[in-house]
Amino acid sequence: MEKIKLPKELYDKLELGETKQIEVTDLSNDSFKIRAIDRNRTERAATWFLLPTAISTLLFILSLHFFGKSSVIPLTGTDSIASGVMVISNAVAMISFIVSYLMRRKELSHQMTSKVYWRTIITVIIAVLLLVTLVLSAFFWFISQIFYGVAFDTITSVLIFAIFTGILSFFLLFVVDVFEISMLLNLLIMVAIGGLLSSMVSNGNQYWWQRNFSVLGTNNSNASWQFNLTLILSAALMISLFDYIFVSLRMKVGFQIRHVILQLLLTLCAICIAFVGLIPNNGLGLAHLAHDIFAQLIVLFMGLAILGIRWFLPHIEKNFYYLSYAIVAILALSYFLWHPIYYLTLTAFEILSFSVCFAWIMLLINSLLRIIWEEKKVYQVEIITAEEDTKNK
Template sequence: MKNKNESYFIELPEEVIDLVEFKNHDEIELNIGDKGILLRTDASKKEHVPMKPVVIASVITLVTSFAVFFSFKQIPLTGYNSIATVVVIMGILTGMINFTYFFTKSKHSDIPMITSKIYWRNFPAVLFSYTILLVISLLFLFKVLDQLFLGASFDIYTSSIITTLMISVINYMMIYISRTLTPQSLIRSLIAIIIGGVTIAMITNKDQQWWTTNFSFLGTPDATNSWQFNLTLMLSALLMIALIDYLFVLLYSILGKTKGLIILKVLLIATAISLGGVGFFPYNFNEFSQQMHNRVAGYLVYLFIILIVSIRWLIPGLKKSFLLFSYAIGGSLILGVFLFLGIGYLSLTAFELITFILAFTWLLSLLKYLVDIVTYEGKRFKVKLSTIENNQ
């Protein structure tokens, strides 16, 4: 049973004292979550979103909505001259402006490992990726709403209010993202683009039974809206290059600019370029595009093999668990090739899907491994919890 006369204190290593500027009687915020205990030395430094630009964007949208909807008695939820049209257009314009403005401000921030460490050369790729991700999300949202509220329409006042509220949420999110960009958020965005784009392409082509042909069918002219699948690959490549460039600036400062890390960066960027090339050169009726599609797809396979085989020599102090995981993925890929080419057990669609899932699971795991190095290397410490007897 706990003794009520006991108090507890935490002994911090000297390295922590050197990293964090503690002051006597500092108030420390303690949060208990599913991942353990989080201590904040200054709760006032929490990231907050300024509401003034959100309000400005909302007022502009409200005026624009009245102007656009003025001549209509009822405004549909989706379609031409609809709420969806105004939300997408105004969301892109105001969201991009606020994202750019606050990203620029954050470049001069003193907060470590945030946008201040992202190169300007990466900004266009990051901005473009998040803008397209916004568009895809809005289109998906209105597709769902259109199915839920089939044929719904509203008067000018209700439509303007709905539009304004949605633009407020969009700008709030874009400002928050621009001020809190981290390697983790870039990886989450990369996953969202890959899974979201591929899933939408699959759903769009469900009536054409794409799985009876092959996975690559989603990017061919025979597919419905094949641009969605190809754009997904190109966007993923852009965001990957931005993330890789960002990550390796931090990795060099932690692990040193070793030959292994330089080679790893080159291989990862080449992988991203090959991935984008698969979408940039779709397998269509143009013979040159067909040849380039097959060529870059082949390069992508070779690069994955080289990365998996050589990873143990490229990353200093690579954990054995990740090395074993890499070899397991490599072995699974070889098994898939045997089941497809060797004995013909797998269909082309199944083979492409399995190799796609395995390869990108490993790639995202590698990026997550590198992010963990950047995030936690030299920042994890063991502390001792002790008791103090309270004398009454």
């Protein structure tokens, strides 16, 4: 086996012992990835997904017997295969996800501190649960449109249920196996975009856009819980990400008051987003007033963060400054096109503002993660000759 020399700091960072090996992957013209091989680590998805599948299938059979469904079972609808997967399989798979995620806490300590791990665990679990529920709802809705009214006998129904359950259980355990802190960012994107699109599609009123964006979270919408829960969960994911990022940033560059102020502004913005979801804009009264105040505070805190980005992060890429100021110009222009001259509707202004601000937050998080993770250092290269390799053996 070929050998490689590593500086002591890299050797310690990879936690290599005398008998451990490293793996070099992603070879390209000028870069590659290096990681320690942990022979004790097991991929739980490939070995353990059968257990939650078997438990869910047994519970499904018992529920069929309990509710007297012994002849024909529909694929979708009430008391169907789809409802069994949504309730039984989803619950059992999520329990297996939680147990597996807790078992991986030591491995995840390389990416986040123990404090950050316990702060984010509830948010991760709820985000995964919501995302899986939304995906299953969309999937079975699509299936119901293709196979309208289809039903199966008991044995076939149990087999189809077991297949769906096996796929779901394997997927959730696979997510645990490959989980990294960057997945919180992907969860935020999928929950925010997926939840909002789902609310638009299933709200029950094709002309909702004639009023405003917030109508999706009111009593006038059939999907108000999806819209409001999406806002609350997106806010929780944002707070978790900001907490991890700025704690890691302080560990790397030390305490700086400008970073604390930026974290405070971004966290307050996320809290206001959560309150917009917690207090639907149902008509007049205190709820309407509070909803509008929190919505306006989002604009205030986000505007201060964007306008002051050069002071908050003086060593970030200059292109990010130009992009931030361009976003401020777009927001100012869209506001002018909406309120004084009414070229844009309120809904168009809200969607445009949300889109550019959300994109700015994603870019900011990516830029901060690069500062934390991409530690660059130059080393002198030394080639181990065949004679040296033989002598060391």
